[in-house]
Amino acid sequence: MNWLESISVGLLGLGTVGSGVVKIIEDHQDKLIHLIGCPVKVKKILVQNTNKKRDVHVEPSQLTTNVHEVIEDPDIDVIIEVMGGIEQTREYLLEALNRKKHVVTANKDLMAVYGTELLKKATDNGCDLFYEASVAGGIPILRTLVDGLASDRITKMMGIVNGTTNFILTKMSKYGTPYEEVLKEAQRLGYAEADPTSDVEGLDAARKMAILARLGFSMEVDLEDVEVKGITDITQEDIDYSKRLGYTMKLIGIAHRSGDKIEVSVQPALLPDHHPLASVQDEYNAVYVYGEAVGETMFYGPGAGSLPTATAVVSDLVGVLKNMRLGVNGRSAVAPQYQKQLKAPEEIFAQYFLRIHVEDQVGAFSKITSLFSDRGVSFEKILQLPLKNKDLAEIVIVTHKASKKDFEEILMELRDLQVVKEVKSTYRVEGNGLL
Amino acid sequence: MNWLESISVGLLGLGTVGSGVVKIIEDHQDKLIHLIGCPVKVKKILVQNTNKKRDVHVEPSQLTTNVHEVIEDPDIDVIIEVMGGIEQTREYLLEALNRKKHVVTANKDLMAVYGTELLKKATDNGCDLFYEASVAGGIPILRTLVDGLASDRITKMMGIVNGTTNFILTKMSKYGTPYEEVLKEAQRLGYAEADPTSDVEGLDAARKMAILARLGFSMEVDLEDVEVKGITDITQEDIDYSKRLGYTMKLIGIAHRSGDKIEVSVQPALLPDHHPLASVQDEYNAVYVYGEAVGETMFYGPGAGSLPTATAVVSDLVGVLKNMRLGVNGRSAVAPQYQKQLKAPEEIFAQYFLRIHVEDQVGAFSKITSLFSDRGVSFEKILQLPLKNKDLAEIVIVTHKASKKDFEEILMELRDLQVVKEVKSTYRVEGNGLL
Structure with a gap:
């Protein structure tokens, strides 16, 4: 690797987030050179169809449908995974890590299920594995838990970590629009998938809460440990009563530690109107963190979207590249401090x-x-x-x-x-x- | 330095923040050992009076009135500066850096005026100089600008970065209490100093905005570049009209970049009630950051106080110690990318x-x-x-x-x-x- 030339990265996936990554790397080349000392180029991109028209400019020679051309390329130092999926993607990333490629991923599903395994593989190979974009898109919350609040003992995290459901509940609450109608609007605006199950049933939020709880409490937390209830049963009556009593209905992920034991859940809950999370509207996300010393903090921003998520991915990439410059990759992951203990x-x-x-x-x-x-x-x-x-x-x-x-x-x-x-x-x- | 034994730090100052630092290092020893690999002890503390009764437990042998016993102690690797003041403190820290001690400071006055000089001295000596606590106490905003949003181009920051004035304006706005009366209440509660000038005239906020602008825009910004107006001329009539028009009056630090030019100012300003900063109440702080890619984000938390500020200090200490473990101290400061250009x-x-x-x-x-x-x-x-x-x-x-x-x-x-x-x-x- 020659610092005077350039750094090559490989991209798995060129959907909305992948396109954002390509765009940001291109647009911010000067800043990247300033921070890292050399240019960064996307050398190879795994796509399903090399002929599809793209929103971003890519050369035909960058595209491939063969994953091995990306993860086996000896010039490529970092693999950015924005293709989604779990089982197949896990195999690709294990293979990339075995080949000493650093990995940046935006994949919450994968990290919620196989995060521990992948992080261990990364450490074993002296590689970085960063995944800031997997939780709350544009909000650098994972770094905040790991570095910014490193000296504190976090006892509670509450998150509005799913933009689709927050959008739906905001509209139901503000305008009294029925659930089905808002869902359709959300789908039209691109805030909800054609099959919204994972969002509205709380599964997407549960994955993010598992990741947050793991880092915030320094404890192994599995997706099965998260109790989940979605928003599909919420009625307008419930929302109206909430308001009348001075509360706001939100889909809230809760991770709470008491003594050595924790609970993690996702469910619709009532928050007092004056609570910082209550004013988080529309598709925005926020994570409220209570630390014994720091007290109440909250981190607010866009939870999804091409460019916000891509920002988090490229910030992680900058972290990997700074570590490469310093020669300290693969040494920032910290094993959990505590054995898992769930509250009864x-x-x-x-x-x-x-x-x-x-x-x-x-x-x-x-x-x-x-x-x-x-x-x-x-x-x-x-x-x-x-x-x-x-x-x-x-x-x-x-x-x-x-x-x-x-x-x-x-x-x-x-x-x-x-x-x-x-x-x-x-x-x-x-x-x-x-x- | 023997990793199997312990790390010694020296503390300059044992006021409210200093006491918080001692307490957090003591209370979170297990976590620190987990993160760093060895215990951390406060070996020497510079105080004005060794006989004063303290809120925290310290041994008489830890205390000294002689600064040289702290900054010249060969066992001490890190100096934590929480004594405040500018000229004298600058000299102590330059001396400490010359002796290859890493420095963590909570001193916004010092960093606003001599930040550039001190950071250069640190880099020249291969030392870290971290100052997260200097802006917005418990909110890890500096890290967020430098790491979390590393890949983005920040174009606007707006901050409620002074708790005293936010407390005063919140009370004036909520209850119609006159300025003088709220100021007295703030003084009684310890949110305002006996001489509140630096807070109410906006100088404290200006120092923090200079630091934020420097980092966020990667440009040298001097305190004199910040235009400042305080809150002493705000009348109840102004607040009432603001409300009537759908606005909330706040003391806002604004740092705005257009093209290559910037403006930085602190003044009372009207924010629409629905703006995320408008709901930041009482003594809380928040920094709103707009990045071209990420869009709108906001970081909220306590802006001052013994434990919140001490949390930021000890998180910086953890950063220094992790860098020591990796052997990469003094390499994280990045020189400004741009020449200063102020808007006309x-x-x-x-x-x-x-x-x-x-x-x-x-x-x-x-x-x-x-x-x-x-x-x-x-x-x-x-x-x-x-x-x-x-x-x-x-x-x-x-x-x-x-x-x-x-x-x-x-x-x-x-x-x-x-x-x-x-x-x-x-x-x-x-x-x-x-x-």
Whole structure:
């Protein structure tokens, strides 16, 4: 590798993010030369179709449909993976790392599932493996956890880490637009995929939370450890009640450490309107981080998109190249400090929102409330309203902190009560008080 | 230096931040050992009075009133400077760097004035000089500019980088409390100094903006290049009109690049209520960064305080120690890429808020508005209201974009108009549209 000439990188994938990477490397060549000391060129790009018309300028000679031409090219020092996918992509990257190529990836699915294996392979081969773009696109949150808050003990992270669902909930909340209609708008604007399952069911957010929890708590966290609930059951009634009670409904990833144990989940939750995350609108992302010493911080920005994500990728590339210049690649990954310990349901505490329909008869209310008081769960807020044209009343409750175990048992008992017609909805309520 | 034993650091100063540093190093010893591979101890601390009672536990043998015992101690590898002050402190740190000690400082005054000299001295001696804590305490913003957004071209930064003034403006705005009263409350709570001049006149914010502009634009920026106006002239009327027009009044540091030229300033400005900075309340800080590729990002957190600031200091210390482990100290500072080029007044564009008292007579309004239209400055909003018990009217104008030169000339002409009784106030209006 001759620093006076140039650095060659190989690109796997030339979709929206890949095109952004090509564009940024081209546009910011002067800055890259200033930072790194030599030009950076994209030598080979793996694509599915070499004849497709592209938004960015690439020479036909750069394109190939044969992955080996990229990961086996001896001139190429760094592989940038922006093709997506899991199993096949894992094999390519393991192969690249075995050939001592550094890797930058934007692939959250891959890192959530095979992150540990890939990072170990990178360290074993003296290679860097950076993946800032995999969580919250344009927000440099992984670096912040690893370097910026290196000296602190992070106890809670809450993230709006999926732009699609935040866009949908913002529109439902602001304009009362029904879910199906906003989803279509999101698809039209390119904020949602044709098959939106991974977004709206919370799986995409869960992958990002697994990655965040791993780094923030320095603990091995698997995707299966993340409890997930999506936004498809949220009704306009729930959103309206939230507002009325001073809350904003968001799809929130929560990673919480108490003592040595952690919990990680993704679910729609109610945040007080004054909480910093509550004002994160539309397709924007934000990660709220609470550290014992630093207190409350929040990092806000675009969570997706061609150029924001590509910025994170190229910033990682700059990190790899600076390390190459210093001769210290493959030494920044730190193995987890702690053994995985997950909280049991009786150790997970939250406030809860609950909306139920009950028969409008004498004593119904006290039957319900006694279920809560029997378990020592008290109320922060209660609304009771008659329902039109029915012998039913609607009761909305916000509890004080209760264990997940207690709350779920209360729910089961409520469903068994004759006066309870239906439990319409339940949500966690977060962000009241610091933790 | 023996990695199996421990790293010794020397501390200059044991005030609120210094005490926080001692506490964090003590509390997080396990994490530090995990990250660095050996314990970290504070060997010597420079204090003014060795007998003073302290909030943190320190051995009498750690304390000294003689700076040479700290910066000349051959066991000490890193000097942490949290004593404040400029001239004397500069001398100590130059001496420490000459002796090949790495330096971590929280001193914005020093870095704003002598940053370039000190960084050069550090590089010449193969030493690290880190100063994350000097801007926005607990928010790792400098790292974000240098690493996280390394591949982007930053064109605008707006910062709420002074907690005292944000606290005061939040209270004035929320509760209508008069300036003097809120200032006293801030002093009582420890958010403002006994002599609040540096905060309320915008000087503290100016120092931080000089540091941010230097890093964000990769250009030498001196403190004298920052135009400064403080908050002492803000009246409740101005705040009320802001609200009425959908704006929030904040003390904002603005660093803006257009082409190759920059402007840096600190002043009270009006932000649209929906702007991410507008919801930053009380003593919190936030830095909004616009990059050409990444778009809008914002970094939020505590701007001061013992533990948040100490977190930033110790995270910098971890950075120094990781570099020691890798043998790459003194190689992360990057010289500015660009020559300083400041915008002339005719190249600085902003919207302006203007409140004037005029004689309530026929034709007054058109005389005033024609001054604007003569220079091609149009209006976004105008309010005209009669004033009680006077033959005067109050006119409030928000202009569309105008150059600073045009606006200042219009102001002079307004003051010369006979119908204009008084120009009560003018403010920049920021954050409408992306740039």
